[in-house]
Amino acid sequence: MKSTGTTGMNAVDWEARVDFDRLRTERLLRLKAQLEKSDVGAVLAFDFSNIRYMSATHIGTWAMDKLIRFALLTRKTDPIVWDFGSAAKHHSLYNPWLDHTHSEADADPHAPHHGATRPRLESGSRAGISTLRGAFPPDAGIAEEVARKVKRELEKFGLANEPLGVDVIELPILFALQKEGIQVVDGQQIFLEARRIKTNDEIRLLTQAASMVDAAYENLYDFLRPGVRENETVGLVAKTLYDLGSEYVEGVNAISGERCSPHPHVFSDRLIRPGDPAFFDILHSYNGYRTCYYRTFAVGSASQAQKDAYTRAREYMDRAIALVKPGATTADVVAVWPKAEEFGFANEEAAFALQYGHGVGLSIWEKPIFSRLTSFDHPEVLEEGMVFALETYWPAADGWGAARIEEEVVVTKDGCEVITKFPAETLLVAGKRYYAVGGELSTLRDSQSHLNTIDGRGGK
Numbered sequence: 012m013k014s015t016g017t018t019g020m021n022a023v024d025w026e027a028r029v030d031f032d033r034l035r036t037e038r039l040l041r042l043k044a045q046l047e048k049s050d051v052g053a054v055l056a057f058d059f060s061n062i063r064y065m066s067a068t069h070i071g072t073w074a075m076d077k078l079i080r081f082a083l084l085t086r087k088t089d090p091i092v093w094d095f096g097s098a099a100k101h102h103s104l105y106n107p108w109l110d111h112t113h114s115e116a117d118a119d120p121h122a123p124h125h126g127a128t129r130p131r132l133e134s135g136s137r138a139g140i141s142t143l144r145g146a147f148p149p150d151a152g153i154a155e156e157v158a159r160k161v162k163r164e165l166e167k168f169g170l171a172n173e174p175l176g177v178d179v180i181e182l183p184i185l186f187a188l189q190k191e192g193i194q195v196v197d198g199q200q201i202f203l204e205a206r207r208i209k210t211n212d213e214i215r216l217l218t219q220a221a222s223m224v225d226a227a228y229e230n231l232y233d234f235l236r237p238g239v240r241e242n243e244t245v246g247l248v249a250k251t252l253y254d255l256g257s258e259y260v261e262g263v264n265a266i267s268g269e270r271c272s273p274h275p276h277v278f279s280d281r282l283i284r285p286g287d288p289a290f291f292d293i294l295h296s297y298n299g300y301r302t303c304y305y306r307t308f309a310v311g312s313a314s315q316a317q318k319d320a321y322t323r324a325r326e327y328m329d330r331a332i333a334l335v336k337p338g339a340t341t342a343d344v345v346a347v348w349p350k351a352e353e354f355g356f357a358n359e360e361a362a363f364a365l366q367y368g369h370g371v372g373l374s375i376w377e378k379p380i381f382s383r384l385t386s387f388d389h390p391e392v393l394e395e396g397m398v399f400a401l402e403t404y405w406p407a408a409d410g411w412g413a414a415r416i417e418e419e420v421v422v423t424k425d426g427c428e429v430i431t432k433f434p435a436e437t438l439l440v441a442g443k444r445y446y447a448v449g450g451e452l453s454t455l456r457d458s459q460s461h462l463n464t465i466d467g468r469g470g471k
Contacts, residue, residue, distance in 0.1 A: 014211035015218045015421055015428050020256055029298075034212040035067040035108055039090070042205040046086060052173025053085035054198040055161060057141070060373040061178050061202045063299055066090040066135070068106060070098045072259040072296075078181055079141050083161060087168040093139025093160060102136035109135030142183055149183065158187035165193070176201050207370065207378045208396040213300065214421055217371060217398050220257075220297035221419055221430045224304045227251040227293055228433040235310050235441035237285045241265040241278045248293055257295045261375070264292035267310075271413040272406040273355075274365065285311040286456065288320075288412035289441075299373050303400045304431050305417035311442040312456040320407040321414040321438040327366065327403040328416050331381075335393060335401075335420055335427040341381045342390035344368065344401070348383065354406055359384040365404040370397065371419060397422040398430075414438070 018028045042065055046054060056062045059075045062082045070080065074095065082092045092109060094102060102109055139160060140153065147153045165171040175188065176198020188195050209217065227248045234247050245263040252260050265278035267289040283289060290307040307324075309317055330347040351362035359382065368381025379391035379399060402417040416435055420427040445452040 014214040015430055016215060017219050017222045020219060029212045029215050031067075031212070032108075034210065034216075037210045037212070038064050038067070038205075041208075041210075042084065042202070045201045045205040046084060046176075049176065049201050050174060051176040051196060051198060051201070052170035053083055053165060054176040054178075054201055055180075056082045056084075056178050056198075056202065057180055058178045058199075058202075060299075062092065064202065064206060064373055066092045066106075066109060068092055068094065068098075068102055068109070068136075069299065070095060078144060078179070081139065081141060081157065081161075083164055085164065085168055085170055087170065088164070089135060091135050091137065091164060093137045093157075095140060096138070099136045099138045106136065142181055144181065145183070154181070154183035154187040155190075157184050158191045158193070161188065162191045162193060178202055203378050206372050208394060209372060209398050209421075210396075213372065214396070214398060216298050216300040217302075217419070218421075218430045220295065220300050220302045221304060222432070223252055223255045223257060223297060224293045224295065224302050224431070225433045226255060228291075228306055231291065232308065232439065232441045235283065235289065235308060236443055237283060237287075237311060239283050240280050241267055241283070242280050244289075244291065245278050248291070252293075252295045257297055258299070259296040261294040261296060261301065262292070263294070264290075264305075266290050266415075269411050271415075272411060274404065274413065274415065283310050285442075286314065287311075288313070288317050288407070288414070290413070290415040292415070292417065294375060301371055301373065301375050302419065302431075303369070303371055303375050303402075303417060304419060304433075305402060305415045306433055306435055306439075307414045307416060308439050308441045309454070311440065311445070312452070312454045313438055313440060314407070314409060314412065314457050315455065316407040316409040316457075317412045317414070318438055318455060320405045320412060321416075323405040324403045324414040324416050325436065327405070328401060328418060331368070331401050331403070332418065332420060332427065332429065335422060336425060337393055337395050337422060339393045340390040341368070341379050341386040341393070344381050345383045345386045348403070350383065354404070364402070366402070368399055368401045370399045372398065393422050395422050395424050 018026055022028055057078045063069055065084055066082050080094045082090050084090050141157055142153045174194045174196045177195050178199045230251050244265045248263045249260045267283045268287040271288050287310045289310055292305045294303055327348055331344050334343050348366040351359045356362035363384055370377030370379055398421050400417055400419045404415050406413045418429050419431045420429050440454040
């Protein structure tokens with residue numbers, strides 16, 4: 012089964028598609044392998060993407076920024092999830108893969124127990140709550156209760172004296188864990204290393220997510236015209252994606268006209284005008300797996316400066332893609348991109364994320380990272396099974412427009428495959444076609460203010 016294929020979006024009995032049991036198992040095995048290689052006894056996650064990778068649980072995107080749920084994986088147990096209110100009961104009914112929280116001896120029914128009573132299997136789903144980012148009164152003891160819950164599990168399996176890796180954490184909970192005598196260390200790298208290489212099922216989900224954005228761009232290309240506002244395009248894209256089954260439209264960057272340079276990274280209510288450049292970044296999630304997918308259009312027509320900017324951005328993109336293969340490094344790729352000073356910025360930090368690359372998975376920015384800011388000094392080796400996005404940008408010489416292009420690629424055994432399929436080889440012109448007395452109006456047009464003067468007609 013080809014990992015980058017897109018069959019139907021629903022499971023069927025007559026065709027091999029995404030196998031979610033396999034997805035859950037392989038993700039957990041990768042995380043356990045990284046945990047075994049580390050110096051910590053357990054990892055505690057508050058980040059929703061890490062919790063989902065570990066436990067295959069999800070309670071909706073409304074809670075992603077609230078740090079209200081947490082999950083623990085130890086060297087001796089499967090995941091334990093403390094979840095928000097009734098979600099824990101829901102998991103006990105519908106997430107049977109969580110009901111395996113046990114000791115190492117309990118994992119093997121034939122293992123000797125030296126006369127001890129076998130521990131009872133416990134549900135991996137528990138009720139629990141964090142501090143609601145401080146909304147609970149500090150003296151309510153919520154942070155202390157979180158620490159006690161975690162310490163109880165660590166003590167049960169003889170890990171209370173081992174370091175505990177944590178991804179992100181609220182300060183009251185950090186202090187409460189430390190007060191319980193738990194040594195808290197950075198655990199984020201354990202999660203991100205596990206997530207660096209994607210399984211075949213993950214790659215299929217990422218490809219399916221990209222195919223949904225293909226459809227969104229098709230609708231957007233038909234919709235763009237003078238008089239449309241940037242926020243209207245955001246609504247159109249969101250509806251297209253949700254209709255196709257997206258679980259979360261994380262964002263749509265809709266940037267047009269003079270807003271293109273410098274890139275503001277946020278849409279507005281600006282009216283799109285004839286001849287405007289317009290670029291978009293579409294970020295959404297399908298079964299947890301994200302997209303980051305830019306395209307640039309001209310509306311009605313394009314100036315020569317805009318065409319040249321697009322050509323330059325595309326050239327940098329194609330040079331980068333040509334280098335992607337196992338064994339190459341992030342330093343190799345960024346070396347073909349321009350320095351910040353070449354396109355109007357003081358340094359690489361000021362220009363960060365304009366010539367850029369990043370892993371894509373359950374979150375938008377994963378390993379590896381491609382940037383002239385860090386990649387020369389800290390290169391990362393590309394490996395088969397990585398999925399990442401490459402982004403290029405170039406401002407137009409008129410000081411007004413700009414081009415932004417992004418492609419997502421899967422590293423294969425001898426190169427890479429691009430999974431973002433909406434046409435981007437050359438600048439597309441969207442909107443109505445206009446006809447003058449001499450025929451169709453050219454889509455390559457600069458200033459028209461003096462065309463009907465003798466000078467404008469070239470002295471004729």
